[in-house]
Amino acid sequence: MMFRKLLTLEEAQEAINRLEVKALGSEEAPLLIAHNRVLAENVTSKLDIPPFDRSTVDGYAVKAADTFGAEEKQPAKLRVCGVVNIGELPKVNVSEGQAAEIVTGAPIPEGADAVVMVEDTEKTGAELRVFSSVTKGENVMKKGADIKKGETVLNAGQVLSSREIGVLAALGAASARVHAVPRVAVLSTGGEVTEPGSVLPAGKIYDINAYSLCAAVLESGGKPVYMGVAPDDPTEMREALQRALECADVVITSGGVSVGPKDITPQTVDSLGKPGLIFSGIAVKPGKPTTVALIGRKLVFALPGHPTSALLMFQLLVRPVIWRLAGRAATEVALVRAVAGRRMFSAKGRRTFVMVTLRKEKDGFVAETVESGASGAITTLAKADGYVEIPENQQFVDKDEEVKVTLFRPCG
Amino acid sequence: MMFRKLLTLEEAQEAINRLEVKALGSEEAPLLIAHNRVLAENVTSKLDIPPFDRSTVDGYAVKAADTFGAEEKQPAKLRVCGVVNIGELPKVNVSEGQAAEIVTGAPIPEGADAVVMVEDTEKTGAELRVFSSVTKGENVMKKGADIKKGETVLNAGQVLSSREIGVLAALGAASARVHAVPRVAVLSTGGEVTEPGSVLPAGKIYDINAYSLCAAVLESGGKPVYMGVAPDDPTEMREALQRALECADVVITSGGVSVGPKDITPQTVDSLGKPGLIFSGIAVKPGKPTTVALIGRKLVFALPGHPTSALLMFQLLVRPVIWRLAGRAATEVALVRAVAGRRMFSAKGRRTFVMVTLRKEKDGFVAETVESGASGAITTLAKADGYVEIPENQQFVDKDEEVKVTLFRPCG
Numbered sequence: 001m002m003f004r005k006l007l008t009l010e011e012a013q014e015a016i017n018r019l020e021v022k023a024l025g026s027e028e029a030p031l032l033i034a035h036n037r038v039l040a041e042n043v044t045s046k047l048d049i050p051p052f053d054r055s056t057v058d059g060y061a062v063k064a065a066d067t068f069g070a071e072e073k074q075p076a077k078l079r080v081c082g083v084v085n086i087g088e089l090p091k092v093n094v095s096e097g098q099a100a101e102i103v104t105g106a107p108i109p110e111g112a113d114a115v116v117m118v119e120d121t122e123k124t125g126a127e128l129r130v131f132s133s134v135t136k137g138e139n140v141m142k143k144g145a146d147i148k149k150g151e152t153v154l155n156a157g158q159v160l161s162s163r164e165i166g167v168l169a170a171l172g173a174a175s176a177r178v179h180a181v182p183r184v185a186v187l188s189t190g191g192e193v194t195e196p197g198s199v200l201p202a203g204k205i206y207d208i209n210a211y212s213l214c215a216a217v218l219e220s221g222g223k224p225v226y227m228g229v230a231p232d233d234p235t236e237m238r239e240a241l242q243r244a245l246e247c248a249d250v251v252i253t254s255g256g257v258s259v260g261p262k263d264i265t266p267q268t269v270d271s272l273g274k275p276g277l278i279f280s281g282i283a284v285k286p287g288k289p290t291t292v293a294l295i296g297r298k299l300v301f302a303l304p305g306h307p308t309s310a311l312l313m314f315q316l317l318v319r320p321v322i323w324r325l326a327g328r329a330a331t332e333v334a335l336v337r338a339v340a341g342r343r344m345f346s347a348k349g350r351r352t353f354v355m356v357t358l359r360k361e362k363d364g365f366v367a368e369t370v371e372s373g374a375s376g377a378i379t380t381l382a383k384a385d386g387y388v389e390i391p392e393n394q395q396f397v398d399k400d401e402e403v404k405v406t407l408f409r410p411c412g
Numbered sequence: 413m414m415f416r417k418l419l420t421l422e423e424a425q426e427a428i429n430r431l432e433v434k435a436l437g438s439e440e441a442p443l444l445i446a447h448n449r450v451l452a453e454n455v456t457s458k459l460d461i462p463p464f465d466r467s468t469v470d471g472y473a474v475k476a477a478d479t480f481g482a483e484e485k486q487p488a489k490l491r492v493c494g495v496v497n498i499g500e501l502p503k504v505n506v507s508e509g510q511a512a513e514i515v516t517g518a519p520i521p522e523g524a525d526a527v528v529m530v531e532d533t534e535k536t537g538a539e540l541r542v543f544s545s546v547t548k549g550e551n552v553m554k555k556g557a558d559i560k561k562g563e564t565v566l567n568a569g570q571v572l573s574s575r576e577i578g579v580l581a582a583l584g585a586a587s588a589r590v591h592a593v594p595r596v597a598v599l600s601t602g603g604e605v606t607e608p609g610s611v612l613p614a615g616k617i618y619d620i621n622a623y624s625l626c627a628a629v630l631e632s633g634g635k636p637v638y639m640g641v642a643p644d645d646p647t648e649m650r651e652a653l654q655r656a657l658e659c660a661d662v663v664i665t666s667g668g669v670s671v672g673p674k675d676i677t678p679q680t681v682d683s684l685g686k687p688g689l690i691f692s693g694i695a696v697k698p699g700k701p702t703t704v705a706l707i708g709r710k711l712v713f714a715l716p717g718h719p720t721s722a723l724l725m726f727q728l729l730v731r732p733v734i735w736r737l738a739g740r741a742a743t744e745v746a747l748v749r750a751v752a753g754r755r756m757f758s759a760k761g762r763r764t765f766v767m768v769t770l771r772k773e774k775d776g777f778v779a780e781t782v783e784s785g786a787s788g789a790i791t792t793l794a795k796a797d798g799y800v801e802i803p804e805n806q807q808f809v810d811k812d813e814e815v816k817v818t819l820f821r822p823c824g
Contacts, residue, residue: 087603154794170617171790205461205517215572378583
């Protein structure tokens with residue numbers, strides 16, 4: 001099942017996109033907890049907004065014709081016939097020569113077709129002097145002027161941020177039909193790996209990836225299912241992976257994908273079911289041994305053990321799948337423009353990702369290479385704000401050249 | 413308590429920053445749910461990482477001196493004395509002329525000081541031929557080379573993303589000491605406002621702001637406390653605000669801050685306690701009537717009723733307070749560079765915020781003005797991806813001029 005020639009990154013991404021994965025359902029989410037969910041259907045308005053002709057100022061509802069010619073020295077004289085309260089149907093009708101007191105947002109009473117601003121009037125008892133003329137419709141927002149009944153206001157695939165949630169509320173919706181959140185099981189592998197929180201046995205190190213990848217799943221809008229460190233024994237690892245497949249829509253492992261004698265993950269993943277391995281190995285650096293399998297209609301990603309490489313491959317391959325399962329339409333990543341702090345070299349024939357720290361200078365950002373050779377896994381992880389991508393056919397990016405940095409965290 | 417001269421935006425922000433607000437406590441958050449929380453203390457490593465000298469390749473642990481001069485045609489001959497398993501202390505010692513089989517990540521056995529890569533060896537029975545020399549320390553990661561015991565790895569104020577959570581796991585932490593999440597009570601006001609989900613009574617409109625602002629609180633790392641629509645009666649509104657102050661660290665209202673007869677929010681807020689109103693009115697457009705009060709040591713923000721203005725003022729004034737209460741060190745906002753789709757005008761003497769829709773073109777983004785005059789509140793809310801800021805002393809931004817768009821959603 002192993003491929004001799006490594007796939008390019010795009011070939012790997014296309015291979016994944018071609019797979020028929022199990023679609024997730026949708027559900028009704030109450031508006032107050034719908035934040036960050038993805039709309040599963042277009043939203044059309046069931047009402048006109050505003051639902052009635054509405055005053056946009058404080059003043060007096062009048063017949064515009066009654067104010068024609070009114071000016072400072074020659075005010076129109078009208079008779080106040082009542083008050084329109086906000087939040088209820090007007091109890092008054094405005095006839096010729098009349099005016100009804102009205103506040104911003106209140107419905108225009110029958111008979112009136114404009115509103116005079118309070119600043120342009122003077123009231124003495126029931127007599128109102130109007131010092132400025134208004135035209136028909138002035139200071140009135142017509143019923144449906146904002147949104148028309150039946151109008152499509154939001155689209156399937158939109159992520160619900162504060163604005164979209166405000167729009168849904170405006171339409172009177174108490175909930176939204178949203179895509180189910182993809183559940184992503186996360187396992188670490190490796191006999192040397194121990195869960196944090198316990199005393200570190202001699203010769204072991206603490207697990208990193210299950211924790212960083214669970215957080216990365218959250219950042220991508222998925223629901224992580226933490227499954228800890230998988231046993232090192234192939235049979236037991238297989239059982240752990242089967243449990244993961246049962247309880248999640250996507251499975252991620254990390255570690256055990258290199259060529260060492262203990263690197264049993266690809267074979268174990270392949271043995272889980274048909275069609276099995278899709279590819280094993282990509283022409284990228286880092287992240288080369290990354291392996292992807294389809295078991296039934298669920299994807300299994302076997303990522304490298306190095307924490308920064310695992311996060312990188314997560315962003316390049318897993319996150320788009322979570323977005324797709326979640327029904328997200330927009331799939332932009334967070335990019336920051338910067339200049340290279342020094343020359344960045346690429347690995348021959350492989351798409352190279354150079355980990356960088358962003359440093360703010362007065363003119364913008366400088367992308368400083370994180371030396372993953374000199375510093376270790378944790379230092380790299382702590383320092384790498386994101387990465388610069390160098391194409392296969394490019395030898396290096398020169399110092400001071402402009403680069404685009406893709407951020408690891410969702411935002412700058 | 414009202415100020416004649418409006419504060420500038422900076423004066424308003426500084427007035428808020430000067431206030432002594434009640435600090436929130438900290439708590440211990442298990443790592444798996446610590447995502448997006450803010451570190452309350454510096455994190456120093458309690459162990460060396462790696463905790464032992466570690467092989468960085470699969471191969472044989474040797475004494476480097478035993479390989480000196482070894483080459484393809486003249487291999488060094490060593491005797492394999494055992495195997496070092498990963499995840500446990502080595503059971504072998506390497507003496508002169510000996511080699512121990514080792515995998516990536518396994519501890520270097522006593523006596524060895526370098527590792528020969530398996531590709532450079534040939535094993536026949538217990539005899540190992542080494543075709544390449546190694547220097548002392550080659551392919552060995554020294555104990556503490558990544559992180560030294562006692563080293564400060566993360567700092568108070570850092571937001572925990574996937575990377576920081578990975579770092580904490582690496583240190584063996586099962587939890588992190590994080591700042592408490594600021595609770596922010598959100599109330600709408602206005603007699604015409606009805607909660608979504610119910611049938612719309614005649615003359616009323618659905619509440620928007622309580623929902624969009626609750627989502628905005630979430631986006632800022634706070635915990636929203638939804639309090640619905642406050643009663644229109646001053647006494648009842650006062651009681652609702654008092655309940656809000658009791659259950660939250662910050663209170664936000666929207667609506668009722670203009671000059672209409674029903675705009676009772678500023679006075680009601682001021683009556684809640686000392687010191688009361690800090691300012692009422694800012695020289696900005698939109699958002700001018702925004703009012704801020706300090707009651708005891710808790711801030712109350714009375715935002716405008718227009719949904720987009722409310723979100724704008726939230727971003728400019730409330731979000732920095734949530735960040736400060738949450739202990740966040742970094743406070744960048746999400747900016748996108750674009751060119752103005754047409755000339756944008758400012759309001760005389762006031763900091764102007766022009767709502768824009770971002771449109772992607774091949775060269776970058778174009779910021780299209782959202783006509784808040786022509787379209788209504790919901791259309792503006794649905795379309796405004798963010799805003800362009802025009803200084804008080806600038807008349808306009810010209811078409812095709814470069815602008816910075818501050819996004820309403822946390823990320824592009």
